[in-house]
Amino acid sequence: MKIISLLTIIFFGGYLYCGIYALYLNPKVIINRLYVIMSLCLAGFTLCSFLSVSSGSSIELMRFHKAGMFFIVVFFAMTLHYFILLTSQAPAKPLIIGLVYLPLPFLVFFNITSSLLYSEIIQTGGALSFVSSYGSFPYFFYIAFITIxxxxYLALVARWGKRSVLKKTKIQARVLFISLFIAFSSGMLEEILIPPVTPYTSHQLSIFFFMIPMAAALFTVSRTRFMALTSEYVSEEIVNNKLKVKSKIQLLDVCKEYTLLAQNPAEK
Incomplete structure (x- = not known):
């Protein structure tokens, strides 16, 4: 348990660093601000997990677990918002963004009044025994939420990489896709698939799995932020009918515009 507590503290600092670094890149860009809030959500979840494993009673442990679940559901919703803006593969209209956050009030309500994943958490020796709330409506609602x-996430990133003609973007999309698949499939395996079918103890390892896509997302943001303007980048936008170029003078204006977009891709 001491090793888990130490790792939790390290990852808490790691999430805070990710948020501060994204804020340092450009605090005016909305995608960076989203990433900062996502980092704070995971830092809050990690802190609650640390308090859980350090608590002296099952009641306190469950209380910290519920607080941590609040941060997680907000994180999942904001992550979809983040990828919509990052990949530009779905319209970021107010209606779409509103639908992204629509399940949150229901999840928060279920988390307060009952439970989402576990009906009881028992501390036994050096591990935590989780009693699944499998069969309840909040449980299935939460599973449907994170699965969808x-x-x-995976569809947006895959489409982003497939449609781009830039090698750099394809590499970023590949890194994000693999990291997301590993992180969330591992988290689902530990928290959702195993508990209903077998007696289950855990060290809350999903805390650490989330660090993988966050680091990959930070890599993508920083690489895109400092991306050098290339003729392929401008050509891709022209071919996709995002720009109408009728003269050499206008083409120069286009290059200037996309130089700014290369520095602030979320303003696209």
Whole structure:
């Protein structure tokens, strides 16, 4: 348990660093601000997990677990918002963004009044025994929520990489796709698939799995932020009918515009 507590503290600092670094890149860009809030959500979840494993009673442990679940559901919703803006593969209209956050009030309500994943958590020796709330409506609602959102994450990133003609973007999309698949499939395996079918103890390892896509997302943001303007980048936008170029003078204006977009891709 001491090793888990130490790792939790390290990852808490790691999430805070990710948020501060994204804020340092450009605090005015909305995608960076989203990433900062996502980092703070995971830092809050990690802190609650640390308090859980350090608590002296099952009641306190469950209380910290519920607080941590609040941060996680907000994180999942904001992650979809983040990928919509990053990949530009779905319209970021107010209606779409509103639908992204629509399940949150229901999840928060279920988390307060009952439970999402576990009806009881018992501390036994050096491990935590989780009693699954399998069969309840909040349980299935939460599973449907994270499953659908995970599918959207992967679909947006895969489509982003497939449609781009830039090698750099394809590499970024590949890194994000693999990291998302590893992180969320591992988290689902530990928290959702195993508990209903077998007696289950855990060290809350999903805390650490989330660090993988966050690091990959930070890599993508920083690489895109400092991306050098190339003729392929401008050509891709022209071919996709995002720009209408009728003269050499206008083409120069286009290059200037996309130089700014290369520095602030979320303003696209």
């Amino acid at each position: 959102y995970n599918i959207f």
